[in-house]
């Protein structure tokens with residue numbers, strides 16, 4: 027009877043562990059953003075993989091290509107490897123995302139969420155705010171957030 031219980035317990039533990047691993051395998055870089063209260067649209071479409079150290083928040087996302095698109099009148103450029111330190115509502119030490127301002131490419135070093143706004147900081151000095159609702163969907167490389175509109179008008 028005792029032995030039976032132990033075997034049974036082992037099966038339960040095994041099934042639980044297997045389930046947990048399966049759930050973890052399903053997570054994407056976009057899921058990680060959401061876990062830290064960021065919208066998925068912070069990363070363009072095409073993220074293939076990510077690394078996260080939950081202890082210190084070190085986060086690396088891998089895109090299948092470099093990417094650029096416009097958000098409002100700003101041109102953004104993503105490298106295929108994006109690194110940062112993620113915590114709830116704050117993505118610090120960002121590396122791999124630039125914005126074109128007055129013909130010059132500047133690195134975006136930090137993104138902070140303050141209620142419904144995302145604040146993008148450039149070199150820690152200047153910043154621009156956008157509503158979180160701009161980012162509910164991931165932009166597509168090239169046409170960014172306006173791909174459907176472009177298709178509609180036949181571009």
Ligand SMILES: *[C@@H]1O[C@H](CO)[C@@H](O)[C@H](O)[C@H]1NC(C)=O
Pocket residue numbers: 071072073090091
């Ligand atoms: C990258 O992924 C996006 C979205 O899945 C896809 O539209 C695009 O064609 C891919 N690019 C390459 C170079 O595979």
